[in-house]
Each structure stands twice: as C-alpha cells, then as structure tokens.
Amino acid sequence: MSTKFNLCDFILFGGHGDLAFRKLMPALYHLCSDEYISEETRIITVSRRDISQDEHINLVKAKLEEFLEEGINQEQFEKFKKQLYVVQIDFSNDSSYEPLQKLLNEHTDRHRINYLSTSPNFFGDICSSLNNWDLITKNTRVVLEKPLGKDLKSSQEINKKVLEHFNEDQVFRIDHYLGKDTVQNILALRFSNRLFMPLWNSNHIDHVQITVAESVGVENRWEYYNEYGALRDMIQNHLMQLICLIAMEPPCSIDANAVRDEKVKVLRSFRKMNNDDIKNKTVRAQYTAGSSEGKSVAGYCDNCEVPSDTETYAAMRVDIDNWRWNGVPFYIRSGKRMQRRNSEIVIQFKTIPHSIFGVDEESINANKLVITLQPNESIELKMMNKIPGLSEGMKLQQVDLELNSPHNIDRKPDAYERLILDVIRNEATLFMRLDEVEEAWKWADVIIEGWKNNITSMKKYTAGSDGPSAAVQLIAKDTRSWNDE
Numbered sequence: 001m002s003t004k005f006n007l008c009d010f011i012l013f014g015g016h017g018d019l020a021f022r023k024l025m026p027a028l029y030h031l032c033s034d035e036y037i038s039e040e041t042r043i044i045t046v047s048r049r050d051i052s053q054d055e056h057i058n059l060v061k062a063k064l065e066e067f068l069e070e071g072i073n074q075e076q077f078e079k080f081k082k083q084l085y086v087v088q089i090d091f092s093n094d095s096s097y098e099p100l101q102k103l104l105n106e107h108t109d110r111h112r113i114n115y116l117s118t119s120p121n122f123f124g125d126i127c128s129s130l131n132n133w134d135l136i137t138k139n140t141r142v143v144l145e146k147p148l149g150k151d152l153k154s155s156q157e158i159n160k161k162v163l164e165h166f167n168e169d170q171v172f173r174i175d176h177y178l179g180k181d182t183v184q185n186i187l188a189l190r191f192s193n194r195l196f197m198p199l200w201n202s203n204h205i206d207h208v209q210i211t212v213a214e215s216v217g218v219e220n221r222w223e224y225y226n227e228y229g230a231l232r233d234m235i236q237n238h239l240m241q242l243i244c245l246i247a248m249e250p251p252c253s254i255d256a257n258a259v260r261d262e263k264v265k266v267l268r269s270f271r272k273m274n275n276d277d278i279k280n281k282t283v284r285a286q287y288t289a290g291s292s293e294g295k296s297v298a299g300y301c302d303n304c305e306v307p308s309d310t311e312t313y314a315a316m317r318v319d320i321d322n323w324r325w326n327g328v329p330f331y332i333r334s335g336k337r338m339q340r341r342n343s344e345i346v347i348q349f350k351t352i353p354h355s356i357f358g359v360d361e362e363s364i365n366a367n368k369l370v371i372t373l374q375p376n377e378s379i380e381l382k383m384m385n386k387i388p389g390l391s392e393g394m395k396l397q398q399v400d401l402e403l404n405s406p407h408n409i410d411r412k413p414d415a416y417e418r419l420i421l422d423v424i425r426n427e428a429t430l431f432m433r434l435d436e437v438e439e440a441w442k443w444a445d446v447i448i449e450g451w452k453n454n455i456t457s458m459k460k461y462t463a464g465s466d467g468p469s470a471a472v473q474l475i476a477k478d479t480r481s482w483n484d485e
C-alpha cells in the first residue's frame with residue numbers, strides 16, 4: 001500500500017486524556033504502522049499541559065506500551081514518533097491558539113481532522129477559536145466524541161455551536177459501536193444475502209434481543225458516569241444504533257446519506273412511551289457489593305457521600321411502529337459489573353407452523369440468528385437437523401451454522417482504527433447525522449423524565465450477577481426469556 005494516500009494533519013484535542021491514550025493513539029499507531037495513513041501525516045496533540053516535545057513522545061510511548069496488547073515495535077515507533085507533535089492550548093482561552101495556527105499554516109493545503117476528545121462543554125469554544133484563527137478550510141473536518149449532550153436540549157446546544165462554523169458534512173459524530181467489524185457485518189449479512197430478506201419481518205421473526213453486558217464497573221469515570229447512567233451512556237447511542245441496523249429498510253446504496261436516511265426512519269418509528277409503558281416496559285437498577293472475576297468489589301454507591309440514583313443497568317422493551325416490525329418487540333439491556341462481558345444480538349424466528357415429527361411445534365427449537373460482538377465476534381444460525389443413525393423415528397437436534405468470515409488477517413483492527421480512517425477518507429456512513437442524534441434523544445428523554453419522576457423504582461443487583469430479577473420478569477411477562485445459556 002502506498003503511503004502517499006491519506007495525508008492530513010490530525011489534531012487531537014484532549015490528546016492527553018484517557019480515551020486518547022487508551023484508544024486513539026493506539027489506533028493511530030496501528031494505522032501508521034500498517035501504512036494506511038501517510039508517514040507525512042502529523043498527529044498534533046493539543047493539551048492544556050505544559051509539556052515539551054520529548055516529554056510528549058516519551059509519554060505516548062509509555063502509554064502505548066501500557067495499552068497495546070502486543071506491545072510496541074521499536075522500529076515502527078521510531079518512525080511513528082516523527083509524526084508526533086504537541087501544542088499547549090487552553091481551550092477556553094482563544095488567545096492561546098497561536099502555536100497551533102503556526103504549525104497548521106506550514107501546510108495550508110492539507111486536509112485537517114480536528115478530533116475533539118474533550119468534554120462537550122469545550123466543543124463550541126474550540127470550533128469558534130478554530131474559526132477565529134482562520135484554521136477551518138473546506139477540507140477541514142471535526143470529529144465529536146460522545147457524550148453529545150445529556151438530553152435533546154443540551155445536544156441541540158452543542159450541535160448548534162459546532163454548526164456555526166462547520167457544515168453538517170464536515171461533522172463526524174462518533175459512535176464507536178459502528179466501527180466494530182461485526183456491527184458492519186450486519187449490513188453485509190442483511191443486504192448481500194437474498195436468503196434473509198423475505199424472512200426479515202413480523203411474519204417470521206418473533207422478537208429481537210440485544211444485550212451489552214460489561215464485567216467492569218465504572219472504573220475511574222465515576223464523575224462522568226454518575227451524571228449519565230446506563231440509559232444515556234449506552235442505550236441512547238450504542239444500542240439504538242444496533243436496533244437501527246437490524247430494523248432499517250434496505251438503503252439504495254452504502255452511501256452515507258442513503259444509510260442514514262433509513263436509520264433515521266427507524267428512530268422515528270420507535271413507539272414513544274407513556275407512564276404505563278415506562279412502569280411496565282423499563283427496568284433501571286444499580287449494583288451492590290459482590291464479586292467480579294474472583295475479587296470482591298464495592299457496590300456502586302458504597303463510597304458515595306450522598307446516595308446516587310444513577311442506574312448502572314437498564315433494560316426495556318422497544319416497539320417499532322411500522323409495517324415490517326409490527327408486533328415484534330426488541331428487548332434490550334445493558335449493565336456494568338455483570339457476571340461476564342457479553343454483547344450479542346439475537347434474532348429469534350417464530351416456531352414452525354406445523355410439526356410432522358410426532359412432537360409438538362414448540363418442542364422443535366425455532367431458528368435463531370445470534371450475532372456476537374463481544375468477547376469474540378461471531379455469527380451463528382441455530383438450525384434443526386436429524387440426529388444421524390438408525391434410531392426409530394426421526395430424532396432432531398439443534399446445530400450451529402457458523403457464518404464467520406475466515407480469519408485470514410493477523411490482527412483484528414479496533415473500532416477506532418476503522419472510524420479514524422473513515423474520517424480521513426471523508427467517508428461518513430459509520431457516523432451519526434444530526435437528525436439521528438436528535439431523534440434518539442427525543443425518544444430517550446421521555447424515559448429519562450419518567451425515571452426522574454420515579455415512575456419505575458430503582459432495583460438492585462449484586463455485582464457479578466446476571467442483573468436484576470426485574471429484567472427477567474420484563475421479558476417473562478411476554479412468555480419469552482433472555483438468551484442466557
């Protein structure tokens with residue numbers, strides 16, 4: 001691959017923050033090492049810290065060693081470090097941008113990617129300073145990390161400030177779930193196989209389940225998390241995006257707007273909940289002390305000075321009001337400090353209409369398509385077939401048809417590698433458009449408000465368990481059960 005491609009100045013605001021070190025720098029290191037981006041590309045960390053170029057390089061090296069599973073390759077790092085720059089800027093002080101302007105003006109014709117990995121409170125100031133210092137060209141893009149607000153109103157305020165200086169097609173809103181290979185594979189599976197399309201509707205699908213369970217707690221992000229909780233942190237973005245990919249109509253092309261037009265239609269079809277729905281179809285819960293991976297762990301609020309009513313677990317039944325999904329519930333759940341890390345989407349098909357095998361239809365397992373995102377990515381279609389041999393009558397068994405891609409690549413790229421590369425390539429299909437974000441908030445806001453008014457009470461679950469019993473009842477009420485084996 002030639003390194004003349006994908007040449008840009010990549011400006012990383014908040015470049016000494018947790019996400020930057022944990023995810024973004026490792027992704028950039030891999031993209032440079034694998035020659036997906038040009039070695040001329042400059043990675044300019046913008047930080048409030050007063051730090052020299054050498055100190056910055058040493059810090060990046062130490063963090064890469066900490067966060068790259070396979071460690072760093074010294075030879076690659078020697079090349080990579082030549083691409084690293086640092087400038088000190090106080091985001092809220094417009095007069096501090098001069099060093100950045102000086103650096104960027106060395107290459108005025110370059111594409112510029114401004115990656116804002118800062119608190120959203122700074123997004124407006126940063127964009128306005130970029131504009132004041134004349135650093136926004138037609139080839140300048142801005143990447144916004146979540147959280148994009150706490151509700152529709154705050155999200156609109158953030159987006160409005162950014163859009164005062166950038167056009168919508170220059171704005172890349174990240175949802176890193178869309179960068180996961182298996183998530184993209186949902187599009188491939190649905191729209192490159194004729195097999196599924198006639199079955200992908202309420203005639204044949206009984207329901208859909210989406211689980212994103214994490215064994216970790218809130219780590220060192222308590223302050224952020226306590227303001228957001230599972231509904232805002234996971235459901236409003238990652239899980240809703242997954243629902244969109246499962247539920248959307250076929251777009252006319254893979255083009256960014258074609259895909260996003262279809263996703264936004266799904267979001268508009270989400271049935272708005274009333275208070276009875278919030279009471280009967282949503283569950284919020286918080287973990288108490290327990291054990292995780294063999295170690296005792298404190299409860300979410302064991303060290304709080306004042307009790308917190310932030311949920312670390314959320315589950316709900318989502319209904320989509322359109323022809324395709326009429327009567328097909330989507331059950332979704334996400335929690336921290338669960339027994340194991342496990343994220344999956346289950347498409348549960350209906351049972352067969354009539355059994356010829358001497359057992360009733362219900363005893364013949366209905367087909368199930370299981371898309372696993374974590375810990376190991378896989379796609380399996382659960383099918384019935386005959387147990388081989390001469391036993392009397394026809395005995396059936398469930399077998400797994402594995403639809404996994406052959407693993408002929410050494411290393412699975414992280415979601416952020418894909419997304420960063422797409423921003424550099426100016427390819428927006430995997431990013432959220434303004435109307436998507438707003439529709440998602442409109443729907444979630446109603447639940448946030450209901451929870452605030454205690455329409456449904458906060459449940460408890462033990463850290464390291466499968467979550468609250470209320471989530472089991474949520475789906476059991478509809479005579480169904482979670483796919484927990």
Ligand code: BG6
Nearest residue numbers: 146176212214233234238343374
């Ligand atoms: C982030 C959330 O968006 O996604 C975190 O803010 C969460 O709270 C993380 O832990 C989960 O991502 P992944 O890729 O590990 O499932």
